[in-house]
Amino acid sequence: DIVMTQSPDSLAMSLGERATINCKSSQSVLYSSNSQNYLAWYQQKPGQPPKLLIYWASTRESGVPDRFSGSGSGTDFTLTISSLQAEDVAVYYCHQYHSHPPTFGQGTKLEIK
Amino acid sequence: QVQLVQSGSELKKPGASVKVSCGASGYTFTMYAVNWVRQAPGQGLEWMGWINTNTGNPTYAQGFTGRFVFSLDTSVSTAYLQISGLQAEDTAVYYCARRGNFALDHWGQGTLVTVSS
Numbered sequence: 335d336i337v338m339t340q341s342p343d344s345l346a347m348s349l350g351e352r353a354t355i356n357c358k359s360s361q362s363v364l365y366s367s368n369s370q371n372y373l374a375w376y377q378q379k380p381g382q383p384p385k386l387l388i389y390w391a392s393t394r395e396s397g398v399p400d401r402f403s404g405s406g407s408g409t410d411f412t413l414t415i416s417s418l419q420a421e422d423v424a425v426y427y428c429h430q431y432h433s434h435p436p437t438f439g440q441g442t443k444l445e446i447k
Numbered sequence: 448q449v450q451l452v453q454s455g456s457e458l459k460k461p462g463a464s465v466k467v468s469c470g471a472s473g474y475t476f477t478m479y480a481v482n483w484v485r486q487a488p489g490q491g492l493e494w495m496g497w498i499n500t501n502t503g504n505p506t507y508a509q510g511f512t513g514r515f516v517f518s519l520d521t522s523v524s525t526a527y528l529q530i531s532g533l534q535a536e537d538t539a540v541y542y543c544a545r546r547g548n549f550a551l552d553h554w555g556q557g558t559l560v561t562v563s564s
Contacts, residue, residue, distance in 0.1 A: 374550035431518075435509070
């Protein structure tokens with residue numbers, strides 16, 4: 335199984351600051367045939383289901399604010415929130431859908447300082 | 448709009464069974480697979496498996512074989528998760544999610560299953 339490791343486990347930032355969450359996969363999630371990274375990011379607010387933010391490592395889902403961006407390729411990925419808003423308090427998960435079984439990172443809890 | 452609506456919370460005794468439903472609307476049900484994901488209290492997301500909504504063929508992750516069964520009723524665009532022989536460790540929120548063209552793009556609201564004597 336591909337192991338997804340996120341860092342840090344938790345993060346406390348001030349409003350307006352840039353927040354960065356990292357995700358490392360134990361194997362590459364890049365499909366050479368289409369040059370796509372099968373890596374997604376989800377946001378989960380308390381008491382709610384996860385919400386898809388980013389897929390193909392860097393493509394924002396429709397309706398997701400442009401302060402959210404994804405980058406990286408192969409085994410190393412980053413989710414960046416350019417200017418933290420109060421409503422961004424949540425747990426963020428990376429997820430690989432390249433290989434069976436699909437796996438998730440352990441989550442990164444983002445709080446306001 | 449795409450919606451997945453799950454059945455309500457359940458309180459069950461150890462050894463009992465439970466059946467969680469996931470009703471889909473806003474798209475052609477048989478065109479997209481339904482995945483199931485478990486989240487134990489205070490924990491992360493754990494992929495349980497998926498069911499091909501066109502063929503009905505289920506695939507289970509390791510650790511979710513034997514007591515867990517995925518099924519469908521395509522006439523009402525609904526997927527089901529049945530868990531038998533419930534144990535305290537099965538206490539969790541269970542989510543269904545649509546596997547779109549890009550990852551799991553729509554999720555149900557979750558169903559809390561509590562196993563307690």
